[in-house]
Structures are given as C-alpha cells and as structure tokens.
Amino acid sequence: MQRLLAITWLTWKAALRYRLFIVVTVLLLGAVVGLPLLIKDDGTARGFTQIVLTYTLGTITALLGLCTLWLACGTLARDIEECQMQVVATKPIARWQIWLGKWLGIMSLNGVLLALSGACVFGLLVFRASRLPADQQQVLRSEVLVARGSAKPPQADAEIERRTEELLQERLRKIRVEKADLQEVRNQVREQVKAAYQLVPPGYTRTWQIDLGSAARRLRGKPLTLRVKFNTAEGTSAGTFGGVWLVGVPRQTKLWRSEVLSLASDTFHEIQLEPDLFDDKGILTVNFVNPNETALLFPLNEGIEVLYPEGTFGLNFTRGLGIIFCWMALLAAIGLAAASFLSFPVAAFVALGMLAVVFSTTTMSSAVEEGTIANYNAEKGTKGWSPADVVVIPMFKAILKIISLAKEFSPIDSLSTGRSITWTQLGFAFAQVVLLLGGIAALFGMTVFTRRELATAQGTQ
C-alpha cells in the first residue's frame, strides 16, 4: 500500500508543481460561474436552471475528461520517455502497482476537482433559487431541484415482433417477395406495427396503463406529473395542437380530467396530476383524446411517462457526479493503457480518437440499421451492398454494444429534468463503466506495461 500511495503522491506532486491542478481548477470554476452569464434561456426560472445545469455539468465533464486523458497519457508515457521509469522500475514495486498508483493519483485529482466544481454548481443553483419569487421557487423545487422517479407503459417490443411476423407471413402468402428484399419488407411491416402502437388518429382516444410498482404505496396522497411528447406529420397555423387528458378509471379510482390543452409538438410537456388517481394495484390509467384533424404520434420510448417525487436534489446531484466520476475512471484507464505501449503524443492521439468515435456513433448505428456500409440508392429505392459488410457490420455492432455500456447513463439529462438517479443506476454505472470497461483497459495496460522493455527509450530530458 505504501508503494501505491507513493506513486499516487507523485502524480499529485506533478500536477501541483506543473500547475495543472491550479489551471484546471480556474477553468472549471470559470466555466461554472461564467457560463450562466453567457447562455440564453426561455425566460422562465425552470428553463434557466435546466440550461445552467446542462451546460455547466456538460462543460465540467468535457474539460475534466480531456484533462484526464491528457494527464493519463502524459504521466506514464513521459516517465518512460524521460527515463525516470527506469529508476522506479528497479525498486521493489511491481509494474502493475506503478500503473494502478498512477490511476489512483489521477482519480483522486479528478475526485477533488469534480467535488470542487460540483459544489460550486450546486451552491450557485441553490443561491439563485433562493432569490426567486415563492411561486417560481415552488415550480423549481417540484420540477428541477428534485429527484423524481419515473414509470412508463410496459415495453411492447415482444408484442411488436410477434405481430410483425404474423403480418409478414400473411402478406407473403398473398404476394411473392424476392429473398433479397425480405428483410426490407420485414422492416417496413415492423414500422407499420410500431406506428399502430404510437398513433392517435383524429377523433380517437388512446389509453395507456402505467404500473407504478412498489412506489405506489409511498405515493398515496402525493401529486404526480405526466410528462408527454408527441410528433405530427402536419403543422397548424398556431403551431400547437389541442388535447384532453383523462386519468383514472370510473368506479375504481378517482378521476381527473384536464382542460383542452394547447400543446406544441416535438417538445416535452409536464402536466400536474392530482393525488391518488391509481388503483389498488398501483396501475395508473391515462387516456388521451385527439380532437385535432391530424394524427398525433407518441414515441414508444419517450412519448409518455409519469414522474413522482422520490428524493432530494442534493443526493441526486451527488449520484449524478458519481456517474461522471465513473466516466473519468474509464478515461483515465484508457489513457494509461494507451501510454503503456505508445509515446506521449501518439497515446494522446489514440485516446482522443477513441473519444471521437464514442461521440460519433450515428454513422455506425445507421450502417448497422441498414445492414450495409454501402450507399442507399435513392433513384431505385434500393440499398447497396459491400463485401466489407461481412466484417464491418458485426464489428460496428460490437463497438456500439461496448459504447452503449458507458453511454446508456445520462446523469446530466436526468439532473436537468429533475429525474432521479438511483443508487442502482450508480451501482450499474460503476460495474459497467469502471469494473468492466475500465477493468479491460487496465488489464490490457498493465499486461503491456509489465512486458515492456523500459530501457529502449533514450532520455529526452
């Protein structure tokens, strides 16, 4: 342990003596304090707070992420290039301990920097909220500065797949389809089935049943929030669409009916519900009446959601920072792994390149969706084919799967929408991001570093 701590202490010394710690602290605090002065919002306290949270936490993550990658690549690669590692490696410390000590050093630095900047963001939000009028404070505390649990209608994926196959077989019996086009036809049928699950035609009512689960018991007597979003194929002159919401079941639960609400498409809307609208089993029944002349489409994944109070913002904010810290741990491991076998500039380039890939998964996703990397022929309406598809598409699938392990958590989005980040989520983030992905990077880095000849580099001091 003494050896590990010695290497950790050395990383701290380097960060302090080279003034990296001071510079990053100033940048982070500058971003936290300066950004709210520059950004534009929708004029409401809620909108402003959401934007401040999104921008400041986003900037902190980006700055700290870049700094972590740079430091991780530099601290190991430069020690090797400048030959200090030749002296350290001749002492009774295993190479993996040197590696781990460096990682612990970077992570302890990150911990302090994240805690400092996070505390600053939290303090600023609370301070600004306390200066708002009482009604706005109430809105803020019930919609943003809160930790709200979420419940959605049950997943219909299996049902959609089953229905898709039924319809496909039915059509195949009527029309002959070329083997090469079968997949394309299946995709089109699936989209039709999905649309049926999402669409509310003009003059129709749609019903969703949302299971509140074990949370239902604690939610007796507490108001709920309905969060909705819909898309339309056509617009209106006013830009909004009317709609009536009916919540509850006659003779079983209390009933609540909204006014005719005028809602914009492609935007999230939060509608406050009265307490105790769900039945004894914790099922909340929500009906929507579409009085418009156009169909409205409520997306399956985010079209409708019920939010309920679950905890305090402070603890939620801490858990959110916890997930960001997990990301930093992964970045530090990636940087150190690259520096274990590459020179500093190359390691930094590789690590940043990997980061760029993570942020640009759209191309890979669409290639996987189309099943080819070849271009789509718009004139013939057919998709292309490439011999590389055999290798590239499975590779893209694997990369996307790995990336999704780290990207499936969205603490900034959750915090800015006042949604709860549970301990379970934090635990999963730690397991997937730190233990699994970080562990793979660490194992690779430690192995390479242990096997590496350290005396081939000539000193650059």
Next chain:
Amino acid sequence: MPTNVTELIPHSALRDPQTNGEVVVSVRGLTKVFKDFWGRPKARAIDNVDFDVRRGEVFGLLGPNGSGKSTTVKLILGLLHPTKGHLEVFGHSPRHVATKSRIGYLPEESYLYRYLNSRETLQFFGNLFELPKEDRQKRSEQLLEMVGLSQVHLRAVGEFSKGMQRRIGLAQALINDPDLVILDEPTSGLDPIGCREVKDLIIALARRGKTVILSSHLLSDVEDVCDRVVIYYGGKIQAQGPLRDLLASPDTIQITTPALPRQTMERVLELIRRDVAEDKVKIDTPTQNLESYFLEIVQRARRAAAETSGATSGARVAAYLRGDAEQGAAGEKILERLAAPQPSPRPANAPAVPVAEAVDEKKLAALAQPGALPKPAPTPSREAEKPVELDQANEKLASLLNKPK
C-alpha cells in the same frame, strides 16, 4: 613532507575482497539484439557473454562507449530482456520484484523527477522500499549530509547542476542499504572531490560485504576500486579477471624509498647493474598527482569557510551504510580522511600497504635469487611516493598558468 591529503589507496591493495563464494549475479551466454519496428535485427549490443559476480566484490564493467556495458547493467536490472542466454540476480530472475529490495541503482544520467526536491526524492524512493517513516527520515538526512546536499534540500532537482544531480542520484541508490549496488558511470559529471568521495564510498560499501558493479569507461575509476573487471568491446568480453592479474607486469619491479644519500644510491645502483643492463634501470622522483593537489587547495578554502551555492563536499559516509559493527573504526571514516592532517591509519582489516615499510630482508633475499621473483605488488601505492612541498606545487602551477606565484 607529506601533504595533509590522504592518497587514494587502490582498493585491491587495501583489502582482499570479502567474497564468500556466493554468486550474486550469474550471467551465461547472454545476448541482446535490438530490433526495429518490423522485428529485424538492428544491433547486437551483447554477444554471448559469461561472467559471475560474487558477494563482496567490486566488479568493473569496462569498455569504450557503445561496447555494451550499460546494456549489461540494464539486463541485470530487468529493464531489458535478453534475446538469448541466462541471467540470475541473487538466484532469481532480474524481474523478480522482491529481489529488487536488495539492489541500488545509479543510472548513467540523472533520471529523477525534476519537480521534486532532493528530500522529497529520497522520501519517495524510501516509500517504494516501504521504509518506516523514522528510518526514511533518518536515512534521508544522513544521505543528504553524505552527498553534500543538505543545504540545498529544498531546491528542485531540475535546478541542480549535473554534478549535484549525480549526487542525489547516488543518494537514492543507497536509501535501502542495498546488498548489490549497480553504478553506471558514477563519476560522470562530478568534480574531483565528488569523484573521490564516490570511490571512497564504493570501498566502504565493499568493506561491509556489499557487492558493487561499476560500469565505466574511465580507467582510473575502475583501477582505483575494482577487484575484478570484464573488458568489453563490440558487445563481447575481450578480457576478464582480477585487476591485479590483468595489470601485473612480471618482468619489472619497482622499489620506492625515502630520499637516499648519494653514496647509498650509488652502492644500490652498483649492485643492480651487476645483473641488469644500465639502460633498463630507471630512477625517478615521484610527483604528487593533480587530484591530490586539487583536493588540498579545496581543503584550505574550506578551512577558510568560503561559501558556495552549490553542493558542499560530503561529510562522512551515512551511518547506516557504515554498519553498526564498524562504527568507531578509523578506516570507515572515509571522507573524514580528507580533512585529516596525516594520512589516515589503514583499515583494521586491510593488509599492510607497502608504504614506508622497513625493508623486508626475506623479500630482498628472494629478489637476489635469480629466477625467483615474487609476485609483483598489485599496484604501486602513491602513498609511497614522496610528496612534493605545497609551495613547490604552487610554483609549478603558477608557472604553468604563466602567472606570478
């Protein structure tokens, strides 16, 4: 009249290596080929090398630049992997982590963290050896004192001169009181005082049964302290063995005496000329070497309390490096000898140095026997040479520099 600076007595003349047969480093058929990115052989740095280093030896790796000395050192330390051959340190692979707690290493350049000061540097390396806090602090103090950096312990190592960096490098190599000390060009960048101190330190370590591997291309360094050497050229060992064997010249002898009256001198010469042709007899007055003279000047300046912003001359060898058992013995106070008004007494366990000894009648008799020449003395001791008066030396130096005295 002798000077008040101790002459450096060749290590091999002072002591018989305290080797007990335990092999500390064993090298068999060691070959190292550096390869390029594509795995093609680029340079054969070491080619089929064999040697053993035994406990208590001061072992020299000698050779010109690029001959493979440093590569050998790095292979012994596990920083490079052999292409072929077998290498063991204390009976283990060089990459065995626990074995490294018995090794101290001074690299050929100062590969230390430039942003740490000298005290932090020693604390850091002490932590890597898991030394308890008290030991770490005590040893750091003693080492800083020993290498003459205690007054500048708060300055960053990056600000140090090359010599000062070598000194702190040497201190870190000794923080664990190692059983095997590997010194790669230890006197490179050091001033004459520093060189002298390093050599004295090596002798002190060897006297405690420590094993020292010294890699150097400076012949005087190796000659002064090494028991055995290997001489490299082109990655191959060209010669190896005890220094006294390698340097012995069995066809000549040297007799050193105090100044003799002319008549005595003539009688001696007459005796010698009976057996040896006149052109083969050489009579010379030994002069003090420049190292001794330089050290004397510095000693005088120090006595006058001149201030310096650089490293001061090191004090005595750190107590823990001297070993408790040897404390109090005059021989261990190596550095103190610099300040001694008389040549320091020889170490208790060292054999008699042939300096100002009474003439050994037996040896003379043996010399008189044709064909019965005894084995020559290892290396003639400069202590036997008649020291030149300081005034004379000053005069010489002044005339060399073309300056008034």
